[in-house]
Amino acid sequence: MAGAVLSRDAGSRSPVAAPHLSLAIVSAATALALIVFTVPLTTLGPTAEALALGPGAEAWLLSAMPLGAATGLLGSAALGDDHGRTLVFLWGLGVMAAASVIGALAPSGLVIIAARVGQGLGGAAVMACGLGLVGRLYPEGRARATATGVWAAGLGAGVATGPILAALATDLGGWPAAYWGTAILSLALLLAGRGLLPPAEARRPQPADRLGTILLMAGLAMLMSALTEMRFGLASPTVVGLLGGGAAALAAFVFVELRHPRPILDLSLFRGAAFCAATWAAFASGAGILALMTMVPTLLMRAMGASALSAAIIMTAWSATSIVTALGARWVPEALTPRRLMIGALLACALAQMLLFGVSAERAALLLPGLFLAGAANGILNAALGRQAVATVPPDRSAMGSGANNTARYLGSAIGITLGAILMAHGSETGGIAGLLDGWNAIVLITTGFSVLGALVVGIARNGTRPIATQERP
Template identity: 30%
Template sequence: MAIDHQSSGQRVEAVSAPRADRRTWLGLAVLTLPVMLVSMDVSVLYLAIPAITSALDPSASEQLWILDIYGFLLAGLLITMGNVGDRIGRRKILLGGALVFGVASMIAAFAPSAGVLIAARALMGLGGATLLPSSLSLIANMFVHARDRGLAIGIWTSVFAGGSAVGPVVGGVLMHHFWWGSVFLINVPVVIVLLLVGPRLVPEFRAGASGPFDALGVGLSMAGILPLMYAIKTMASHGFSAGTLLIGLAGLALLVAFLMHQGRTPHPLLDLSLFKNPMFSGSVAVALTGMMALGGMSYLTGVYLQSVLDMDVLAAAIAGLPMACAVAIFSVGAAKVAAAVGTRNAFVGSVVLTAVGMAGVLTLGVDDGLWMYMLFTTIAGIGFGVQFSLVSEVVVGSVPPERSGAASSISETCFELGTALGLGLLGSLATLVFRGGSDGREFSDTLGDTLRTADGLGASGDALVAAAKVAFVDGMHTAALATTALLTVVAVVLAFVMRPGSRPAVEPVAS
C-alpha cells in the first residue's frame, strides 16, 4: 500500500535525523502537563462521586452526565481541534485550550448545583479537546529521530494512560483532606505553569492547509455522538421507550451520514484512507475497547471499594496505586516489549492480559476482595500500558508530520469515546442488573442513594443494605463478564488482522 511505502521512507529519514537536545526534552515535560490533566479529569471523579452526590443531590441521570459529558465532548471535538491546530498553529491552540480548561475547572470547583457542574464539565471537555491532539502532534514535529520519537511517545502515553489510572488516587487523597471541589481546583496551578513556560520551550508548528474547513463534518459528528449516547443511558436508567429509541436511531443515522460525507468531501476531518492500513485500524480498535474497559470498570470498582467494602476514600485510592504504577512503567517500556516479541504479539498479548484482569473482577465478593482486586487490576494495568503506547506510536507514524495532528486526534477520539462508552454502557448494564436484583425491595437508582435511604431504618435498613450490596456486586460481575468477552473477541480479531505481512506503519525501536 502507498501508506506503507511512505512510512518506510519516513523511517529511514527519522533514523538518520539529528538527536533531540536538552531544550526539546524540557519541551516534552511541558507537553505532558496538559496530557496529565485531561486524562486525569476523566477518572478523578470516580471516588468523588459519593461526596458530590451528597452535596449537590444529582439525579441518577445527572450523576452519569457529570461523569460522561466531559468525555463525550472531548471525543466529539478531538478530530475537529486536531484539524484546527494543523491550520492555525498547534502551540497556539494548545495554550488557548489550556486557558479554557483552567477557567472551566474553577467553575466546576465551586459549582452550586448539578446543572452548573455538568455545564462546567462540558466546557472542560471543549478545552481538553484542544490539548491532546496538539501535544502529541507537536511531539511528531519536535522529535525527528526515530529512537527519540519512540521514547517521547512512550512517555506521553505513560502520562496519558497513567493519568487516567492515577486520577482516582489523586481524587482520593484530595477528598481525604479537602472538599470535593478540590479535584477540579488542582488543575488551575498546572494550567498557569503551562501558560507561562509553554511559549518558551514549545515551538510553534502549523501544516498550512489552504482547503476549506469541514464545518458540516463537525456538525454531523457532534450531532451523532451525543444523541446516541443519551439514548443508551436513558434506556438503561429509565427503561425502553419509543421516543428514546428514535433519538438513538437518529444519532446513529447522523454518524453514518458523517462517515459518508468524510468519504466524499475533498477536505475531510477524518481521513478514512488511514483505515486501509490494518495496523492502524487494529490500533484504534484497541484504543476504543481498552479505554472502554478501563473507564467502565474503574468507575464500578471505585464504588465497590467505598460503598460495598466500606473503605474510606484514601484507602480506596491507595488500593489503585499498583495498577497506576503498572500502566506507567509498561507504557514507557512498550517499545522494548514490541521489539522483543513483535508488534502483533505485543498488541494481542496486551489485550489478553487486560481480559484476564477484567475476568478477575468476577472473584470480588461482598465481604472481601481487596487483594484480588489489587492483583487483577495490576495485571490489567500491564496490558493497558503496552497497548496504549503502541497505539500512539503506530498512529503518529502512519502519516507525515504535517498531518500528525489530524491522525493523532483519531486515536485520541477512540481513547476518549471508549472511556465515555465504558461509563455509559458498562455503568448502565451494571445499573440494570442492580435494579433488577431488588427482589421487591425499595432500591433507589444507585447504590449510594439506596444506602442513604437505608440509614436509620433499623433492622429493615440492614436487610436493605445487604441486598443492595449483593445486587451491585452482581451488576459489576455482569459488566466485567461482558468486558472480558469483548476483549477476548478483539484479541482473536487482532491475531488475524495483524498477521505476518501486515507491517506496522512504524517499526518500534527500543528506547
C-alpha cells in the first residue's frame, strides 16, 4: 500500500513514517463528523418532545450542524494552511467534544441548536484539515486516488453507523446519550491524533481574516433563517429583512476577500474551470442527494410507522453501499476522469431520487432500489470530489481547496434540509400523513433538480480536467 512508503510533511524536518496511520485517524475523524451530522435523524422525535421544539426549531436542529460546518470550513482551512493542519485538526476534535457535552446537557431548544452549530464548527476543522493532510501525505496519481477513496469511505461509514448508534444510544439512555457518545469518541480520536499524526508544519502566522469569517457566518445564518421563516409567507417583513441582510453580508464578504492579504477564500481560484466544477458539484451533492437522504428517516418514522432503529437499518441500503463504491473507486480506469465521474454520479443520483417519488405509506420496501442506486452513485461522487478538492488548487492551498469543497457541500445540504423539513412539516400540519407525503414528493423534485443542474454545470466546464495546482498563485 502507498502508506508503507516514507513521506515528508512539508515544513517538517522529520519524515512521517507509515502515512496509513495518519489516514486511519483522518478517516475515522471524518466518519465521526458525519456521525455527529446524522444524530438528529433518529433522535429528532424524543429531542423535540423533551425540549418542546416546534416545527421551526426542528428544522433548525437538523440544519444547525451543516450550517456551522459551512460557515467554519473556510476559516478552518485558512488556519490550517497558515498554522499547521495537524494543530487545527486536533483543535477541531476538541471543539466537537465540548459542543457535544453542551448538547447532552442542553435544557432548551436554543442551547441545543447552538451546540449543534458548535459541533459543525469543530467538524469543519476536521473535514478541511483532514483532507488537506491526506493531500500532502499522498502524491498525485493512484496513491492519492486510493487515499481519497478511503477518506470518502469514511463519509459513508459515518452516515451508515450514525443513525444506528444514535438510535441504540437513545434506547439505552435517552436522547442525550448520543451526544455523550460523540463527546467520548471525539476525545479518544484527539488523544490518538496527538500521538500518530505528523507534527504541525512550521509556518509563519499570517494576518487572520477574522472579518471575512464573521461576515460569511452572518450572511449564511441570515439566509438560512430566512428559509426557515418562509413558512410564514414569502413577503413577511422578517423574511425580506433577513434576505436583504444576508445578501449585504455576503457582498461585504466578497469585498473583504478581494482586498485581504490572506483571505479565507482566494476568489482567484474561481478562474479555473476545474475548481468551479468541483465546487458546484459539491453544492449539488449537498442540496441534492444528501439533503433528500437526510429526510428519509423522517419519512419512515412519521409516515410509515417505522421505529428509529428500523429506519436507521433501512438507511444502510444507501450509506453502506456508498462505502463499498467509494473504496472501489480506486479500480476505476484512468480514462474515467474525475470530471466524467462527477457527471455520471450526479445523473445517477438524480435517477435514484426520482425512484423515490410517489412512495406510499404502506410500502417502505419500494424505497430500497432508489436507496441502493443512490448509495452506489454517492460513493463514486464522494471519491471524485475528494480527489478534485485538493487537485484543483496550488499545493500550499490544499486545505483551502478542501474547505471550499466541503463548504459548498454543507451549505447545499443546509439549504436542502431546511426546505425539506419545512415542506414535510407543513404538509403534516395541514394534511396529516397524506400531506407529509405530498411534502416529500415536492422535496424529491427540488433535490433532483439540484443533481441534474450540478451535472450540467460540470459538463459545461469542458477544460475542468486541467489541474490548477500546477499554476502559480496570483
